[in-house]
Amino acid sequence: MYLPDFDYYAPPDLSEACRLLREFGSRAKILAGGTDLLHKMKHEEFTPEVIISLKNLSALREIRSEPGQDLLIGALATQNEIANSSLLQEKYRSISEAAWNMANNQIRHMGTIGGNIVNAVPSADLPPILIVLGARITLVSTEGERTVPLEEFFLGVHKTVIRDDEILTQVIVPAQTTTGSTYIRFGLRKSGALAIAGVAVAVTMEGEICRSARIVLAAAAPLPLRARQAEQVIVGQRVTPGLLEQAGLAAAQESRPRSSIRGSTEYRRDLIRVLTRRALHKAIQKEHI
Numbered sequence: 010m011y012l013p014d015f016d017y018y019a020p021p022d023l024s025e026a027c028r029l030l031r032e033f034g035s036r037a038k039i040l041a042g043g044t045d046l047l048h049k050m051k052h053e054e055f056t057p058e059v060i061i062s063l064k065n066l067s068a069l070r071e072i073r074s075e076p077g078q079d080l081l082i083g084a085l086a087t088q089n090e091i092a093n094s095s096l097l098q099e100k101y102r103s104i105s106e107a108a109w110n111m112a113n114n115q116i117r118h119m120g121t122i123g124g125n126i127v128n129a130v131p132s133a134d135l136p137p138i139l140i141v142l143g144a145r146i147t148l149v150s151t152e153g154e155r156t157v158p159l160e161e162f163f164l165g166v167h168k169t170v171i172r173d174d175e176i177l178t179q180v181i182v183p184a185q186t187t188t189g190s191t192y193i194r195f196g197l198r199k200s201g202a203l204a205i206a207g208v209a210v211a212v213t214m215e216g217e218i219c220r221s222a223r224i225v226l227a228a229a230a231p232l233p234l235r236a237r238q239a240e241q242v243i244v245g246q247r248v249t250p251g252l253l254e255q256a257g258l259a260a261a262q263e264s265r266p267r268s269s270i271r272g273s274t275e276y277r278r279d280l281i282r283v284l285t286r287r288a289l290h291k292a293i294q295k296e297h298i
């Protein structure tokens with residue numbers, strides 16, 4: 010299967026990338042790891058006239074944070090770089106674990122965090138954990154830059170608030186006050202299978218009392234879904250096994266999963282119930298984020 014013809018640019022810096030994107034607008038597509046874009050082009054789901062590769066923008070690969078400051082993950086950081094980052098393993102283990110458990114080694118080697126976000130598919134594994142940790146993203150164009158809470162970025166399947174002339178440059182994760190977070194997912198195989206359902210959780214515990222909780226579901230709606238009713242079940246309460254089961258039921262009820270070849274609506278709802286209970290239990294046990 011061959012790629013259709015296109016013009017190819019690999020600009021040396023971000024300002025030239027933005028200028029090219031401004032010039033070609035909706036006729037162009039940004040190329041990051043290419044794991045999704047090239048597949049879609051081969052199947053002619055996308056036929057861009059121009060490809061703008063970000064491969065020379067090495068500054069967008071950085072993962073860094075100063076003590077007590079926000080964590081900055083460059084949009085071109087690959088899933089393997091996120092999984093293997095000692096900074097993330099030490100301070101934001103739930104993000105590195107989410108990256109480690111997705112896709113397969115070949116895809117993780119090429120696929121970037123920026124592509125995983127902009128692609129905007131409901132089963133994407135990184136947005137849920139980033140949303141529960143309160144992440145924001147930076148979008149840059151020739152007109153300047155803006156910061157958008159990741160929770161407000163998604164509008165539906167392949168639909169986001171990014172404009173044709175904007176490039177996602179970094180993900181900003183605030184320094185955490187949560188006491189535990191995790192993302193767990195269920196796929197049909199251990200490697201290389203998209204999530205049939207996934208649940209990300211961040212909690213703040215004070216003894217046995219849950220002071221705050223954020224729960225975001227993957228593959229449960231056309232976009233990453235905040236399970237607010239499930240959150241309300243546990244916030245302010247002493248956590249018991251029965252309460253976690255109730256929260257799981259609430260998450261299942263508020264989810265809107267589709268039926269597909271990988272799983273029916275009813276099956277996905279039941280997975281969401283179980284995964285929510287397990288994710289809450291795991292996050293509450295954790296003494297790190």
Ligand SMILES: Cc1cc2nc3c(=O)[nH]c(=O)nc-3n(C[C@H](O)[C@H](O)[C@H](O)COP(=O)(O)OP(=O)(O)OC[C@H]3O[C@@H](n4cnc5c(N)ncnc54)[C@H](O)[C@@H]3O)c2cc1C
Nearest residue numbers: 039041042043044045046112120121123124125133134177
């Ligand atoms: C076999 C296989 C298994 C997979 N398994 C999983 C999985 O388990 N979990 C999962 O979440 N995903 C999975 N994926 C999907 C995919 O690999 C990921 O979403 C990946 O992170 C996409 O990143 P990329 O850098 O390859 O994006 P690309 O393919 O380069 O780009 C994807 C889209 O985002 C746009 N884009 C990319 N970067 C930017 C940017 N910085 N600014 C603006 N626009 C940008 C591109 O124009 C394109 O429209 C799988 C894919 C395959 C082929």
